[in-house]
Amino acid sequence: MEALQTIFEHRTIRKYKNIPVEKAKLDNILEAAIRTSTTGNMQVYSIIVTQDVERKKELHKIHFSQNMVLEAPVILTFNADFNRFNQWCKQRKAIPGYDNFLSFFTASIDALIAAQNATIAAEAQGLGVCYLGTTTYQAQKLIDFFHLPQSVVPVTTLVIGYPDENPPLVDRLPAEAVVHYEQYDENTTEKINRLYAEKEALEETKQLLETNQLETLAQIFTQNRYPKAMNIDFSKLFLEVINKQGFMNQ
Amino acid sequence: MEALQTIFEHRTIRKYKNIPVEKAKLDNILEAAIRTSTTGNMQVYSIIVTQDVERKKELHKIHFSQNMVLEAPVILTFNADFNRFNQWCKQRKAIPGYDNFLSFFTASIDALIAAQNATIAAEAQGLGVCYLGTTTYQAQKLIDFFHLPQSVVPVTTLVIGYPDENPPLVDRLPAEAVVHYEQYDENTTEKINRLYAEKEALEETKQLLETNQLETLAQIFTQNRYPKAMNIDFSKLFLEVINKQGFMNQ
Numbered sequence: 001m002e003a004l005q006t007i008f009e010h011r012t013i014r015k016y017k018n019i020p021v022e023k024a025k026l027d028n029i030l031e032a033a034i035r036t037s038t039t040g041n042m043q044v045y046s047i048i049v050t051q052d053v054e055r056k057k058e059l060h061k062i063h064f065s066q067n068m069v070l071e072a073p074v075i076l077t078f079n080a081d082f083n084r085f086n087q088w089c090k091q092r093k094a095i096p097g098y099d100n101f102l103s104f105f106t107a108s109i110d111a112l113i114a115a116q117n118a119t120i121a122a123e124a125q126g127l128g129v130c131y132l133g134t135t136t137y138q139a140q141k142l143i144d145f146f147h148l149p150q151s152v153v154p155v156t157t158l159v160i161g162y163p164d165e166n167p168p169l170v171d172r173l174p175a176e177a178v179v180h181y182e183q184y185d186e187n188t189t190e191k192i193n194r195l196y197a198e199k200e201a202l203e204e205t206k207q208l209l210e211t212n213q214l215e216t217l218a219q220i221f222t223q224n225r226y227p228k229a230m231n232i233d234f235s236k237l238f239l240e241v242i243n244k245q246g247f248m249n250q
Numbered sequence: 251m252e253a254l255q256t257i258f259e260h261r262t263i264r265k266y267k268n269i270p271v272e273k274a275k276l277d278n279i280l281e282a283a284i285r286t287s288t289t290g291n292m293q294v295y296s297i298i299v300t301q302d303v304e305r306k307k308e309l310h311k312i313h314f315s316q317n318m319v320l321e322a323p324v325i326l327t328f329n330a331d332f333n334r335f336n337q338w339c340k341q342r343k344a345i346p347g348y349d350n351f352l353s354f355f356t357a358s359i360d361a362l363i364a365a366q367n368a369t370i371a372a373e374a375q376g377l378g379v380c381y382l383g384t385t386t387y388q389a390q391k392l393i394d395f396f397h398l399p400q401s402v403v404p405v406t407t408l409v410i411g412y413p414d415e416n417p418p419l420v421d422r423l424p425a426e427a428v429v430h431y432e433q434y435d436e437n438t439t440e441k442i443n444r445l446y447a448e449k450e451a452l453e454e455t456k457q458l459l460e461t462n463q464l465e466t467l468a469q470i471f472t473q474n475r476y477p478k479a480m481n482i483d484f485s486k487l488f489l490e491v492i493n494k495q496g497f498m499n500q
């Protein structure tokens with residue numbers, strides 16, 4: 001089954017060829033996003049397509065200068081977006097009540113599952129993608145860059161292009177780390193040790209510890225990659241953005 | 251291309267046959283979810299599989315007694331979940347800093363895009379799905395039902411089974427409602443009128459207005475389906491849940 005194969009063979013692509021994405025393929029990707037389920041069929045999200053080389057250079061800076069933003073020919077920014085829906089309500093004698101956190105989260109769900117449909121549509125057509133986690137960190141800068149109006153908040157970004165690398169499948173924890181049957185299965189000390197044993201024994205992990213001069217792989221996350229102070233700073237910023245865009249009336 | 255076809259033919263299914271989902275198919279769905287990109291490969295989400303008939307009856311009540319929860323043989327509840335990751339950190343001399351809103355949102359992204367991969371894997375195997383928006387409304391009740399520990403918040407639910415209906419494709423707004431090129435294209439009065447013209451002219455819309463005795467389709471959303479007071483109530487509840495589960499330290 002080709003759809004399953006596409007999903008099972010997913011790899012994040014960080015190097016791209018200097019080849020444009022054909023319009024027909026991009027149109028399929030956008031159509032795939034549009035066909036995704038949305039809450040009450042309200043379609044409360046939007047997608048901004050960036051292909052202009054000069055504008056990609058600006059986006060590249062906003063996204064912490066990650067190379068794939070320069071290399072990949074197409075950047076899709078996905079927004080939680082009640083702006084259009086609210087405008088429609090106002091033009092139709094209806095008073096919108098979507099200026100609250102629940103509505104922001106509802107719109108985020110629409111945007112995020114649409115992004116994953118776009119991902120599969122890209123991969124099924126021989127393209128590669130990478131999600132940019134910097135989107136929420138830099139939400140205000142993206143709002144300024146795209147001139148996003150009230151009730152619009154960027155929640156994720158995909159870079160898309162032809163892969164210039166063929167990385168192996170990334171390791172995943174055993175299924176029991178993620179899947180629980182009927183009840184939530186407690187994360188006991190023994191279970192945690194078992195779940196992480198394989199990951200911790202990888203050659204890649206040993207090299208990471210050597211390079212970073214740290215004792216455990218977990219410390220690479222808590223001290224280097226996603227440290228508490230950084231999370232709290234970006235957390236404050238993101239909540240401010242959600243509020244400023246008009247989603248915190250409760 | 252079969253993957254694209256699966257995506258383009260998506261319909262939400264609300265009636266299910268009384269036939270179980272084969273274990274091999276469910277395993278493919280779960281494996282598809284597990285292969286989805288996750289932030290820093292932290293896999294900070296979890297999935298709870300409900301198949302037990304008695305437990306489905308309880309879930310049915312929690313999800314506002316929507317029939318498909320009873321009919322569909324498999325219910326997957328997707329959680330933003332830092333519990334396992336935090337436990338691992340604590341066992342590995344690392345101090346987790348993931349008790350903030352940014353981390354909750356990061357974990358929600360993991361959970362939501364995994365849910366969409368599960369959706370496509372189900373549909374590619376001849377199954378149908380329906381997302382349950384009631385998940386965020388009833389997050390506290392789901393936490394109680396599944397005994398979810400700290401740092402776990404349910405964000406969406408999929409019901410999965412063999413379709414017992416074959417509904418037509420749902421209407422979507424024209425692509426320009428959702429897709430913007432380079433800059434965000436303002437939602438002017440004229441643009442809104444153009445975008446919604448087709449939807450408002452549907453026979454289905456006319457019947458809805460007749461049944462609900464309302465003047466505009468927008469009023470059906472603001473007065474009947476997603477009224478402001480309900481949104482604000484569920485907004486408060488959901489923020490309380492996020493806080494209580496330990497994601498509001500900033």
